[in-house]
Amino acid sequence: MSTAVNTQKKGGFLAGTANYLDERVGVAGILKEFGRKVFPDHWSFMLGEVALYSFFVLLLSGTFLTFFFQPAMTPVIYDGVYGPLKGAEMSIAYASTLDISFEVRGGLLMRQVHHWAALLFVAAAGLHMLRVFFTGAFRKPREINWVVGFMLFVLGMAAGFTGYSLPDDLLSGNGLRIIDGMIKGLPVIGAYTSSLLFGGEFPGEQIVARLYGLHILLVPALILIFIVIHLFMVVIHKHTHYSGPGRKDTNVVGYPLMPVYVAKAGGFFFIVFGVIMLIAATFTINPVWNYGGYDPSPVSAGTQPDWYIGFLDGALRLAPTHLEVTAGGVTWAWNILLPMIVGVGFLVVVALYPFLEAWVTGDKREHHVLDRPRNAPTRTAIGAAGVTFYAALWAGASTDLIATNFKMSLNNVLVSIQIILLVAPIIAYLVTKRVCLSLQRKDREIALHGRETGRIIRLPHGEYIEIHEPLDAFEQWKLVDFKDYQPTLARPNAQGKITISARLRAGLSRFYFEDRIAPVSQGELDAAHHDHAPAVTEAPAKKAVTAAKKPAAEKPAAKK
Amino acid sequence: MPFMKRNVKTSRRNPMAAILVIAAGLAVSGGGYAATTAAVASATPVSAAASSAQVDEGHKLFLANCASCHGKNAEGTANAPSLIGVGAAAAEFQVATGRMPGQASGPQLMVKPSQFTEEQTKALAAYVGSLAPGPAIPTEAQLAPNGDATRGGELFRINCAMCHNAVGAGGALTEGKYAPALTQTKAIHIYEAMLSGPQNMPVFNDANLTPTDKKDIITYLTYVQKNPSAGGYELGNLGPVVEGLFIWIFALGFIIAITIWLGAKSN
Numbered sequence: 001m002s003t004a005v006n007t008q009k010k011g012g013f014l015a016g017t018a019n020y021l022d023e024r025v026g027v028a029g030i031l032k033e034f035g036r037k038v039f040p041d042h043w044s045f046m047l048g049e050v051a052l053y054s055f056f057v058l059l060l061s062g063t064f065l066t067f068f069f070q071p072a073m074t075p076v077i078y079d080g081v082y083g084p085l086k087g088a089e090m091s092i093a094y095a096s097t098l099d100i101s102f103e104v105r106g107g108l109l110m111r112q113v114h115h116w117a118a119l120l121f122v123a124a125a126g127l128h129m130l131r132v133f134f135t136g137a138f139r140k141p142r143e144i145n146w147v148v149g150f151m152l153f154v155l156g157m158a159a160g161f162t163g164y165s166l167p168d169d170l171l172s173g174n175g176l177r178i179i180d181g182m183i184k185g186l187p188v189i190g191a192y193t194s195s196l197l198f199g200g201e202f203p204g205e206q207i208v209a210r211l212y213g214l215h216i217l218l219v220p221a222l223i224l225i226f227i228v229i230h231l232f233m234v235v236i237h238k239h240t241h242y243s244g245p246g247r248k249d250t251n252v253v254g255y256p257l258m259p260v261y262v263a264k265a266g267g268f269f270f271i272v273f274g275v276i277m278l279i280a281a282t283f284t285i286n287p288v289w290n291y292g293g294y295d296p297s298p299v300s301a302g303t304q305p306d307w308y309i310g311f312l313d314g315a316l317r318l319a320p321t322h323l324e325v326t327a328g329g330v331t332w333a334w335n336i337l338l339p340m341i342v343g344v345g346f347l348v349v350v351a352l353y354p355f356l357e358a359w360v361t362g363d364k365r366e367h368h369v370l371d372r373p374r375n376a377p378t379r380t381a382i383g384a385a386g387v388t389f390y391a392a393l394w395a396g397a398s399t400d401l402i403a404t405n406f407k408m409s410l411n412n413v414l415v416s417i418q419i420i421l422l423v424a425p426i427i428a429y430l431v432t433k434r435v436c437l438s439l440q441r442k443d444r445e446i447a448l449h450g451r452e453t454g455r456i457i458r459l460p461h462g463e464y465i466e467i468h469e470p471l472d473a474f475e476q477w478k479l480v481d482f483k484d485y486q487p488t489l490a491r492p493n494a495q496g497k498i499t500i501s502a503r504l505r506a507g508l509s510r511f512y513f514e515d516r517i518a519p520v521s522q523g524e525l526d527a528a529h530h531d532h533a534p535a536v537t538e539a540p541a542k543k544a545v546t547a548a549k550k551p552a553a554e555k556p557a558a559k560k
Numbered sequence: 561m562p563f564m565k566r567n568v569k570t571s572r573r574n575p576m577a578a579i580l581v582i583a584a585g586l587a588v589s590g591g592g593y594a595a596t597t598a599a600v601a602s603a604t605p606v607s608a609a610a611s612s613a614q615v616d617e618g619h620k621l622f623l624a625n626c627a628s629c630h631g632k633n634a635e636g637t638a639n640a641p642s643l644i645g646v647g648a649a650a651a652e653f654q655v656a657t658g659r660m661p662g663q664a665s666g667p668q669l670m671v672k673p674s675q676f677t678e679e680q681t682k683a684l685a686a687y688v689g690s691l692a693p694g695p696a697i698p699t700e701a702q703l704a705p706n707g708d709a710t711r712g713g714e715l716f717r718i719n720c721a722m723c724h725n726a727v728g729a730g731g732a733l734t735e736g737k738y739a740p741a742l743t744q745t746k747a748i749h750i751y752e753a754m755l756s757g758p759q760n761m762p763v764f765n766d767a768n769l770t771p772t773d774k775k776d777i778i779t780y781l782t783y784v785q786k787n788p789s790a791g792g793y794e795l796g797n798l799g800p801v802v803e804g805l806f807i808w809i810f811a812l813g814f815i816i817a818i819t820i821w822l823g824a825k826s827n
Binding site for chain 2: 086088123264268282285301306404409
């Protein structure tokens with residue numbers, strides 16, 4: 001602020017504007033607060049940004065599309081330029097989508113930009129979620145922000161699905177028919193809900209206009225609100241960072257927003273925008289003209305939803321048939337209800353995981369230093385099992401394409417994926433946990449004994465030893481700095497009773513931390529270095545190198 | 561030539577000599593083979609109409625190549641169906657697309673390079689057509705893609721898309737059977753397939769889809785085959801699964817590479 005005042009005396013235009021704004025909205029205070037926010041440097045911290053930028057691209061391209069799209073289902077005779085549909089009866093929605101594709105200047109590019117950006121938005125959000133999960137960034141104080149992010153992911157799916165259905169072509173109509181079937185599969189309320197949603201019998205003449213309202217108004221507004229909350233919480237909590245010398249739960253090591261990250265992030269926005277434009281300009285997505293206007297009678301082979309709905313479609317395909325039960329005059333279509341329960345249940349577990357883990361560990365501390373995935377073996381293994389489960393459901397949505405393209409029997413593919421869905425997550429859990437523990441053991445070994453140099457020397461009394469080179473502070477820090485939990489016992493409460501929940505918690509705690517590798521303690525480290533001290537002194541040259549290295553290595557830490 | 565002759569004469573041990581001898585041998589045997597096969601090919605009847613000579617030729621080919629499974633009189637055996645009454649269209653389709661003679665038993669016969677010349681295929685078709693009345697090979701006029709593409713598209717989506725996909729990209733059936741992609745299929749084979757219903761395909765006879773309907777469908781498919789997508793590379797026209805794979809592997813992969821570049825420490 002003082003600099004703004006000083007420069008204003010010189011009468012510069014920029015300084016004048018800055019002063020004008022500062023006196024009215026206090027821009028200096030805002031800049032001071034936000035411009036000095038420190039962000040750590042790591043590629044994995046930019047995945048959420050990709051989703052954010054995709055969302056900007058979606059807003060821009062989506063606005064362009066609303067200028068030309070007409071969400072009405074009134075039948076018209078198509079009289080546009082696309083030959084194989086000339087004279088066909090179709091809805092105004094589909095006709096205007098064709099017009100956007102073939103007659104509006106830049107329309108097809110914008111449609112493809114919008115659709116590719118939508119796929120990228122959800123994909124980047126999903127990958128960002130995986131990063132947050134596997135590094136434990138959802139721990140206190142960020143549990144609520146995890147839920148906000150989860151809501152964004154679900155809203156992204158909702159936005160995608162409502163948009164997918166708007167062109168009113170055969171593919172999107174088939175997708176809506178599946179949703180209609182799922183809604184009707186709900187006992188008691190199903191038929192009423194479907195009737196309310198579609199304004200009568202499927203497909204009716206309402207659904208496109210209704211989905212349009214959701215797609216361009218409610219869902220994006222909610223996404224925007226949740227993005228604001230999400231980013232606001234990042235500001236409140238400050239960003240997490242990976243462990244390293246000088247990186248603690250009480251600080252953030254990185255560069256300030258102004259000017260480093262404003263430049264980096266601004267440039268990155270244009271890169272993401274550019275990649276989306278490049279893809280949209282060269283690769284077809286959703287060629288609606290191929291599918292024809294929606295007609296409830298035909299269903300095309302290879303009808304699939306966009307990738308983010310795939311796991312639900314896969315659940316439907318993988319569900320065993322003949323599960324209908326009639327009870328109380330109502331048919332319970334378990335072949336529809338079961339996949340819905342599995343899909344929704346999976347999402348609920350994802351949303352609530354931070355609370356579950358916090359309850360099991362009983363850890364009330366704040367965590368700002370991220371875990372290396374190997375240092376939380378059970379969490380990483382659970383994550384791997386979840387990813388495998390999701391992937392199996394996901395693959396389930398493309399059984400027909402797997403069968404035809406790899407020349408296999410559709411039935412065998414289906415049964416195989418059913419088995420994979422149930423067995424592979426368990427295998428993934430066990431393998432991941434073992435891998436994590438082994439990596440931890442290796443880390444421990446390296447931290448205690450240093451790196452094997454391969455240099456064998458003979459001591460004066462005849463003993464042969466290998467020189468182990470001690471790690472520098474940076475390397476060592478990474479290997480030894482992680483939190484350790486021990487399984488807790490079920491304790492009696494104030495009434496002297498051991499409650500069921502206490503037992504459950506103790507059981508889960510055992511499950512999480514039963515087999516664990518404790519981090520290397522200072523005592524162990526000292527003892528180990530003492531053991532190896534003679535060996536090191538035997539190589540004075542080496543020692544000099546490490547001594548020379550040390551100040552150089554510490555320098556960047558001091559700078560940060 | 562005089563130069564070469566002199567060279568060979570003067571030094572038979574020249575390393576070039578062996579190569580020349582081999583080349584000459586290959587030229588003689590290969591040329592001779594080509595000449596004889598050309599003679600055989602030109603010996604088959606050229607007439608388009610099913611002359612009795614053509615039927616006889618077809619009968620001979622049938623006995624040599626087909627009778628072991630379909631029976632000497634095409635009456636069928638335990639391994640293969642009777643061909644009496646299937647018509648020339650069915651025989652032409654199966655043989656010209658290489659599906660017949662079948663190579664191995666499996667869920668479905670696959671397309672492969674045809675084992676017969678066009679004349680031989682016509683002869684075989686003429687022979688099978690002569691056994692009993694059945695659908696004939698469609699004429700050029702029936703196949704010309706000058707019908708109503710809009711109507712053809714609609715008929716295709718109603719009658720064919722559930723197996724062959726809305727743009728004929730193909731689709732899966734049960735137990736390893738499949739509806740093949742129609743992206744390379746010739747008009748004549750599309751027409752014959754509708755007439756004869758090969759393998760798992762139902763028959764769409766002229767009462768079900770009139771010749772005009774069939775012409776319209778062919779017009780539509782020809783349009784789709786000849787006009788690539790306006791939106792750029794099509795990713796196999798396989799729909800959202802491929803699009804999802806593409807965004808995850810290529811788009812996100814590329815962007816992650818960029819994030820790693822941006823996150824790298826400057827040296």
